Amino acid sequence: MDEFTSEQFGADSSADQAAxxxxxxxxxxxxxxxxxxxxxxxxxxxxxxVRTPEAVEALIASLTDEADRTPDGGYPLRRNAARALGKLNxxxxxxxxxxxxxxxxxxxxxAAAQSLGSLGDRAAAEPLxxxxxxxxxxxxxxxxxxxxxxxxxxVIEALGALGATAAVPHLQPFLEHPTAIVQYATARALYxxxxxxxxxxxxxxxxxxxxxxxxxxxxxxxxxxxxxxxxEAIAETLAExxxxxxxxxxxxxxxxxxxxxxxVSAEAIRVMSLMDxxx
Amino acid sequence: xxxxxxxxSLIRAVNEAASAASLLEAVQQLAAAQLExxxxxxxxTLSYNNPGAAVAAxxxxxxxxxxxxxxxxxxxxxHNYTARAWAIRALAGIGDSRGLDELLDAAQNxxxxxxxxxxxxxxxxxxxxxxxxxxxxxxxxxxxxALLKVCQDPEWVVRYAAITGLQALAxxxxxxxxxLVLDIQHHLKQFAxxxxxLTVRTRICWAQxxxxxxxxxxxxxxxxxxxxxxxxxxxxxxxxxxxxxxFEERSHTLxxxxxxxxxxxxxxxxxx
Numbered sequence: 324m325d326e327f328t329s330e331q332f333g334a335d336s337s338a339d340q341a342a343x344x345x346x347x348x349x350x351x352x353x354x355x356x357x358x359x360x361x362x363x364x365x366x367x368x369x370x371x372x373v374r375t376p377e378a379v380e381a382l383i384a385s386l387t388d389e390a391d392r393t394p395d396g397g398y399p400l401r402r403n404a405a406r407a408l409g410k411l412n413x414x415x416x417x418x419x420x421x422x423x424x425x426x427x428x429x430x431x432x433x434a435a436a437q438s439l440g441s442l443g444d445r446a447a448a449e450p451l452x453x454x455x456x457x458x459x460x461x462x463x464x465x466x467x468x469x470x471x472x473x474x475x476x477x478v479i480e481a482l483g484a485l486g487a488t489a490a491v492p493h494l495q496p497f498l499e500h501p502t503a504i505v506q507y508a509t510a511r512a513l514y515x516x517x518x519x520x521x522x523x524x525x526x527x528x529x530x531x532x533x534x535x536x537x538x539x540x541x542x543x544x545x546x547x548x549x550x551x552x553x554x555e556a557i558a559e560t561l562a563e564x565x566x567x568x569x570x571x572x573x574x575x576x577x578x579x580x581x582x583x584x585x586x587v588s589a590e591a592i593r594v595m596s597l598m599d600x601x602x
Numbered sequence: 603x604x605x606x607x608x609x610x611s612l613i614r615a616v617n618e619a620a621s622a623a624s625l626l627e628a629v630q631q632l633a634a635a636q637l638e639x640x641x642x643x644x645x646x647t648l649s650y651n652n653p654g655a656a657v658a659a660x661x662x663x664x665x666x667x668x669x670x671x672x673x674x675x676x677x678x679x680x681h682n683y684t685a686r687a688w689a690i691r692a693l694a695g696i697g698d699s700r701g702l703d704e705l706l707d708a709a710q711n712x713x714x715x716x717x718x719x720x721x722x723x724x725x726x727x728x729x730x731x732x733x734x735x736x737x738x739x740x741x742x743x744x745x746x747x748a749l750l751k752v753c754q755d756p757e758w759v760v761r762y763a764a765i766t767g768l769q770a771l772a773x774x775x776x777x778x779x780x781x782l783v784l785d786i787q788h789h790l791k792q793f794a795x796x797x798x799x800l801t802v803r804t805r806i807c808w809a810q811x812x813x814x815x816x817x818x819x820x821x822x823x824x825x826x827x828x829x830x831x832x833x834x835x836x837x838x839x840x841x842x843x844x845x846x847x848x849f850e851e852r853s854h855t856l857x858x859x860x861x862x863x864x865x866x867x868x869x870x871x872x873x874x
Contacts, residue, residue: 572759579804
């Protein structure tokens, strides 16, 4: 999601490179005493995809950090380390991230679920599914709390990304969850797990959602599943062109990966024509 | 309602909008009217911190086209960064050749990717025919040089836009500078080998495919100058056949407006 939101108004993430570190410095900072620098180094290693064994090991070690705590008991460094590990494509992080699913900090659990989804190791499916225990009844909004009991949307998305077909009956009730974002995540996962158009169409309907935030979420979800019939609806959604382009990129790449050929297919041309019109 | 009265009432709605949502709606209506009188208001909207309204205003300014160019260029002198970014996008969309220098600069140097993206696209689709003929070649070479640099941009979507710019530039340059087209094809081939982003790579393939295919848009002047008289003869024969066919059809007493007439005309055109 971070690439998605950093572009919201066309801000440029490459400007981040101005505050550059060297890899050695970043790893040293991550293990140093300055909390601010540790936090930044964890983010930096993920942002610039530093895949060296030293970086991955230092980040894994940060997942059990006890020093950096917020007043209400959160673990900021763990959150950033968990997010970074999701970008480094090194499955050695999987056991430690699974441990993080039990962390007392909601945002650590959320980051771990997202990263387990992107690392693609099915060993994570069962522990992720356990976070859905109690079903929709246990997942109701908590008055006065800014988040649900579990990071349901992240967990459900991860199960979809991992191809955890055994989760389908557990996911279906979440289509009726009171939170739109959780409904979308569920439609997205169920589409990935079943390939049924009804779930893609739910997300197409969501493109005309009442708030910009909901429409952005639907754009991201359709891009993630590469649901080709949504192409025109995506192009016409009331949202920033940057986000529509990223969404269509998801459709295009899904299409190209599914049917590799030396010539550009008619479907791919259809998507690119829409993309051209949004530049 | 006269245009002036309509413009006044639409402008008033924008000025009196009390919320972001009502401003957006008012600007959308103002933009849809496509009236020159609304240019100053549309341009003022670019300075508000309302991206939805700014997008609508850019669309409106692009639709109005030429009359909006000078006011937009004036706005670029201001120090309002957000307004500048939107103005570049509008200039890129309009394609007026007076925006060339601004687009060259913005495509390569602007810090916002949405502006680099729009400028790169605009560099390809500029209205070259507006330039004096002795300036076109240099301007197209400048655009090509800039676009080749933009193809190294760190953001995939800016590189994507640069590829569309190169493709459009190649189509436009084919009349005056066939060599430029060969250069572009050569660079596209190189980019296809080094590009890491799948979307951009696919766009390069599509650009190559389209540049390889014979032009279907208008009969190219390259052929007219290179092949010269041969082409003229072809056209002469086509027109002759056309009249011949029309004559035959008339003598077969097909009723006026009969679709078969049209069908045969198409056949005749397609065989030539």
